[in-house]
Amino acid sequence: MGKVAIVMGSTSDLPVMEEAVTILKEFGIEVDIDIVSAHRTPDKLFDFSKNAHKNGYSVIIAGAGGAAHLPGMVASLTPLPVIGVPVKSSNSIDGWDSILSILQMPGGVPVATVALNGAKNAGILAAQILGSADKAILNQVIAYKESLKEKVIRSAKVLRSKK
Amino acid sequence: MGKVAIVMGSTSDLPVMEEAVTILKEFGIEVDIDIVSAHRTPDKLFDFSKNAHKNGYSVIIAGAGGAAHLPGMVASLTPLPVIGVPVKSSNSIDGWDSILSILQMPGGVPVATVALNGAKNAGILAAQILGSADKAILNQVIAYKESLKEKVIRSAKVLRSKK
Amino acid sequence: MGKVAIVMGSTSDLPVMEEAVTILKEFGIEVDIDIVSAHRTPDKLFDFSKNAHKNGYSVIIAGAGGAAHLPGMVASLTPLPVIGVPVKSSNSIDGWDSILSILQMPGGVPVATVALNGAKNAGILAAQILGSADKAILNQVIAYKESLKEKVIRSAKVLRSKK
Amino acid sequence: MGKVAIVMGSTSDLPVMEEAVTILKEFGIEVDIDIVSAHRTPDKLFDFSKNAHKNGYSVIIAGAGGAAHLPGMVASLTPLPVIGVPVKSSNSIDGWDSILSILQMPGGVPVATVALNGAKNAGILAAQILGSADKAILNQVIAYKESLKEKVIRSAKVLRSKK
Amino acid sequence: MGKVAIVMGSTSDLPVMEEAVTILKEFGIEVDIDIVSAHRTPDKLFDFSKNAHKNGYSVIIAGAGGAAHLPGMVASLTPLPVIGVPVKSSNSIDGWDSILSILQMPGGVPVATVALNGAKNAGILAAQILGSADKAILNQVIAYKESLKEKVIRSAKVLRSKK
Amino acid sequence: MGKVAIVMGSTSDLPVMEEAVTILKEFGIEVDIDIVSAHRTPDKLFDFSKNAHKNGYSVIIAGAGGAAHLPGMVASLTPLPVIGVPVKSSNSIDGWDSILSILQMPGGVPVATVALNGAKNAGILAAQILGSADKAILNQVIAYKESLKEKVIRSAKVLRSKK
């Protein structure tokens, strides 16, 4: 089973990105986490991205804020699917800069973009990608979706009982 | 090897969505294409989405415009990874409605969103997802990226020779 | 006299959506409230929406945030008028995603959209819809509007007396 | 059965607003159409709006562009449900001004807003409002939705046969 | 010398609108202040606006938030110059709704729009309008601008002395 | 009676700004027109603005596009009321840059902003400003508004007769 690499541009992205780690560990999927700044450590970006598929990774999750170039640059250097998490950092313009910098990639180099600060969904998407070729993970995803449903059903019961 | 399902909300999305078909066929990946409207054929949406993983599909690409609910609703009903293509339809507000309706999914139900009208990238992303567990496709992706590079190198040569 | 069904995507929408309950009760209109998540309980969404007009409801109010698919999906499944309330949830981009996901419905499937967090107005609009065929409720709406006027007139008096 | 009044701010809104007339006539619902400018004929606005419920109307559809005050001002003067159609007029800023001027009404005075240029949906919504208290119209709405589904099913068949 | 009328849609606009009162009183210009809601007191809106030029007013300042129809509706009913103040009310979408509802008036009915929450500037603009035909006020405006300059010069001195 | 000065940043603004000239001439108000670029002729900007009130002008209309500094800079240099016209020039981002550069003036230096490309309204506003102290012009404004009304009434008649 493939591992998932989670990289982010700065430690300030960690509170958001940790949600991806948590959900992937719940799925029992192996995760490595690192800080790789497109703008401050471009050489590390190159080394990491060019070798990720040789180092046992199957999916890469990359989170960044502002003019968020990390996900797109990783995607330019790896053949693996890259999931981009736009982070609403302190210097961001309501998150629009992060979203557009990650989403609007040119033809040939996709980034699978999730919602603003959507690191949890990035983790689930990584699990779904692994699950598309791995029955066991697919079943876990099915079970996870079932658990989401049950939580809503329970909260609906509580609400109606209060009326 | 898994198949890719491509669905769209309306025939008017076809000119955009055909780019996904084309690129996937270039990769030799089997593709099925259908029209499934979240708002006009909700029953078909349910049938298709609930059974996609049982019908041999590994990845779903869903394109829609305006208040684009198709990708998110498919994602709510399947354990497979869903790639969403925001289509700039005629009644769209510069594409912002399509993008936000697809991208901003709640925690638990991700959609892998690509750029506005980015159906080609949706196809490549689907190939990368299949490739993350299939060496042969991974190598095709590597070769494809190499071909992108060569095209740029050639056009750069033409430009410099003209000076 | 018809009942009004109020559904929302999550308990976190309740503080906003309760204003619709309150105003409808002031009008003496019967209200049922439930949690129905388009993305987490799609089967419940189908059951609820397909049967609402058979279960004594005349109007449906649906509130949701982010990529808010609930109002539109309910509208796709019911012949009743559906009022959509865009909720500015915590993960929303200033409410734009909620608004555009609810407002920009394709031809054939309207959602009567009110202002961001405008659940009170959703309740009043539901009363007006019932009132369009029910003299007693129409007169209540007329009286309500009179009371709005009087409140402004009184506050204007207070302001001018302070000068 | 109640009539529907359709008003618009200017003859330039007619090409958009005519879609509401067409669909309502298809439903066999009686429609009156007029030009009422909030800014150029405020007295007419007052006369029309204050008396609409006395003149046999059950629902009002109001369309306007730019700083679109017509729907909201009609709503301030009538107890009837008012459906607002934001029109993307030539001097509009991509329609944002029309949408926000109609949608963001203050507490107490709702306007049921539909999509940009969504006059057709305004007509359908008016039918649904009438249908919420009129079995025959409700059944027409049900039949209409069925016809939408069939059109999609047919176009899907055509698409798949072409493959 | 003409008086200035300041009207606003709600008492919640008062903290913003009071800045217009303050600056006009500093210029020694007579001011009347009132609450006139376009949506809740449309009759008062009509009475006030139609008679303002007969009641000794030379300029009207109107402030409102959200779908802010007050300034435009006053402008439709009076031949006097109307200054509109977009107020960033609690239910506003970052102020964009207020700004566009006031600014984007159709040909024939202008509103002199100032910055978001710019009531102080509305007051100064009213003084400039009166001053365009009244030497004494014009000289006050000149003196006021001189005082602005001196304040900046002083703060610049303080800054440089701190270095 | 005071004259109106109309200045614009470039000859490319002329097709828009001419509407202000036309309407002011219809009111019989004297107009001077000139090109004054804040960025290319700053000295002319200074000379013009500092002396406008000494040269017989009562109101200044300034139109510009993109980062539109002309209206605000004129306003910083004259005690006269300045009306700003945001022009949607070819290099503008849908007009947002022009609007925000003119509207969002700091406290102390107002610009009376009209709609995007709203030069006609700028002319009418200038007439209203002159009219606030000049009975004859005020009466012309009243007559003008009457003519607007009649045009709408006539077009409404044509519409209804066609039904």
Next chain:
Amino acid sequence: MGKVAIVMGSTSDLPVMEEAVTILKEFGIEVDIDIVSAHRTPDKLFDFSKNAHKNGYSVIIAGAGGAAHLPGMVASLTPLPVIGVPVKSSNSIDGWDSILSILQMPGGVPVATVALNGAKNAGILAAQILGSADKAILNQVIAYKESLKEKVIRSAKVLRSKK
């Protein structure tokens, strides 16, 4: 005297970027032009950027559209000043993506951003940067600004003579 390097992400950016070449040649400044795609030729990006200051360049101009990573990535790899030109490419969302991807760089790695499609200004800015340490170029910039002024003065004369 230093040379200026102009790079762009794609040949489709050439019609915009050529304006930078033209104006720099008018200033007699040596220019090299090349295509360097951050996403398709990342190795070339590295080689070019890391060595630009060793290869006789003093300033780099980089233009790109969509999720425009080229200017920021060049800036992360060179100690030279980098001027970024947001290009409104065909797949851009009105240019907002290009602008925000280039402008909103994180602390430590600036890009000197000019207006959308503002390649001409990028060229002038490059000349000003060279001119800040080179009297001859500084004088050329002074002369250029004089010529801008004269052109406006002439067009103003033509306009006034036509009145």
Next chain:
Amino acid sequence: MGKVAIVMGSTSDLPVMEEAVTILKEFGIEVDIDIVSAHRTPDKLFDFSKNAHKNGYSVIIAGAGGAAHLPGMVASLTPLPVIGVPVKSSNSIDGWDSILSILQMPGGVPVATVALNGAKNAGILAAQILGSADKAILNQVIAYKESLKEKVIRSAKVLRSKK
């Protein structure tokens, strides 16, 4: 070696603009700081800008918020490179007004715009401009970039050791 002039529209911009002072002093570059308001002290703006290149300055950094005309007006009056810092002031609309007023300069008069509140980057850019003609500063910029990299490398080590 040239000096850098830092000007801002108001003392309220100082907390942001001080970051430019700090970083430039770290580079050992001489800095002068002053308050120059385009709208309140236009004469000072003219004096400062026209003479900056004669007073030993090589680069000008100008920061302002709202309708931020200072950077563009300085640029219109000096042949030196002008770096603009959009400040997110209290009356700004999320910073969009500041950004667009500074960025979207017309052809002929560039402003080198940095990110919202990006005064630190303005300082670094000024150093890079000086460094493009001064080996010693260039080497300082190279060393600074190396220090950025090391900080990221260290924080990455800390993160991985915590796992």
